[in-house]
Amino acid sequence: MKTSIIKKMREKGLKLTPQRLAIIEVLVDKTHLHPGASLIYREAMKKVGSLSLSTVYSTLNEFSRHGIIKMLEFDKMENRYEGNIMEHINLVCKGCNKIMDYKVPVSIDLKEVAKKARFWVTDTRLEYHGYCQECKGK
Amino acid sequence: MKTSIIKKMREKGLKLTPQRLAIIEVLVDKTHLHPGASLIYREAMKKVGSLSLSTVYSTLNEFSRHGIIKMLEFDKMENRYEGNIMEHINLVCKGCNKIMDYKVPVSIDLKEVAKKARFWVTDTRLEYHGYCQECKGK
DNA sequence: TTTGTAATTAAGAATCATTCCAGTTTACAA
DNA sequence: TTGTAAACTGGAATGATTCTTAATTACAAA
Ligand SMILES: [Mn+2]
Ligand SMILES: [Mn+2]
Ligand SMILES: [Zn+2]
Ligand SMILES: [Zn+2]
Numbered sequence A, B: 001m002k003t004s005i006i007k008k009m010r011e012k013g014l015k016l017t018p019q020r021l022a023i024i025e026v027l028v029d030k031t032h033l034h035p036g037a038s039l040i041y042r043e044a045m046k047k048v049g050s051l052s053l054s055t056v057y058s059t060l061n062e063f064s065r066h067g068i069i070k071m072l073e074f075d076k077m078e079n080r081y082e083g084n085i086m087e088h089i090n091l092v093c094k095g096c097n098k099i100m101d102y103k104v105p106v107s108i109d110l111k112e113v114a115k116k117a118r119f120w121v122t123d124t125r126l127e128y129h130g131y132c133q134e135c136k137g138k
Numbered sequence C: 001t002t003t004g005t006a007a008t009t010a011a012g013a014a015t016c017a018t019t020c021c022a023g024t025t026t027a028c029a030a
Numbered sequence D: 001t002t003g004t005a006a007a008c009t010g011g012a013a014t015g016a017t018t019c020t021t022a023a024t025t026a027c028a029a030a
Helices: A002-012 A018-029 A037-047 A053-065 A110-117 B002-012 B018-029 B037-047 B053-065 B110-117
Strands: A070-072 A080-082 A089-093 A099-102 A119-132 B070-072 B080-082 B089-093 B099-102 B119-132
Touching (some): A002 A018, A018 A037, A037 A053, A053 A070, A070 A119, A089 B119, A110 A119, A110 B099, B018 B037, B018 B053, B053 B070, B070 B119
Parallel strands (some): A089 A119, B089 B119
Antiparallel strands (some): A070 A080, A089 A099, A119 B119, B070 B080, B089 B099
């Protein structure tokens, strides 16, 4: 996954800096956690001496704008990021803010959306909110 | 829709105030716009003399907490609200921030999610982001 | 109808994730 | 090696949302 991200960066003409490399590594290592900017900042900081939070934010924005990673936007909670850009449902626990992947059994044809609703889809956001096993029993 | 919202409020033991009535009316009238708090505030203000933005926020939070309305959370954009709580996909235009409804052709069985992923879904958030007819041609 | 009180509202201050800014450094193509 | 656009930095600014505290009010019970 790390290699494919770097490859995509090259394709898009994005420069590879030590800061970006560290951010990518955290994103890959912790992708199952769907980490937020502050965790990514803390972890990447351990890898590269010099890094500012502004850089983390602008890098994550840049990457998600290019479709290299996916930004999951929230209101009550820090935004979260993931390297897995395959279409899937994110299960978001309201108790502990954990986010888990759920394989989509069916997929809607985006061409049909364009035809029927006159809307051209660039990315999808599928979330189920609720409670995980641990949080279910209060 | 207005009647059913008020009925649900009664069921939940929520009091019906002039402020809440105005907010509900705006929510019903403008539901297709998926209005944000500031629009709801402006429009509801026209109906009742006295209304504060704090009240709008706390009311919308209260209602969505009770599942009476649905809050659509964004990061770059004001949160939006809708009275239509039936499961459907929201088409969010990245050009003009318009939000349109799209009827879901298929629905995933939530019991299967509980069984397979050990996750209990309370609400769903299905969005397609992209461009509407007007914004497509830049 | 009147009363008691828990719920609701108001106004402004506080929060905090995120963006902006302006100056400095750096990756990498030539 | 050099030139330059891109990236980085740290601090200030932003802005939607929440918090706080005191005043007001809906409505159940008397
Ligand atoms: Mn995921
Ligand atoms: Mn909708
Ligand atoms: Zn949980
Ligand atoms: Zn549009």
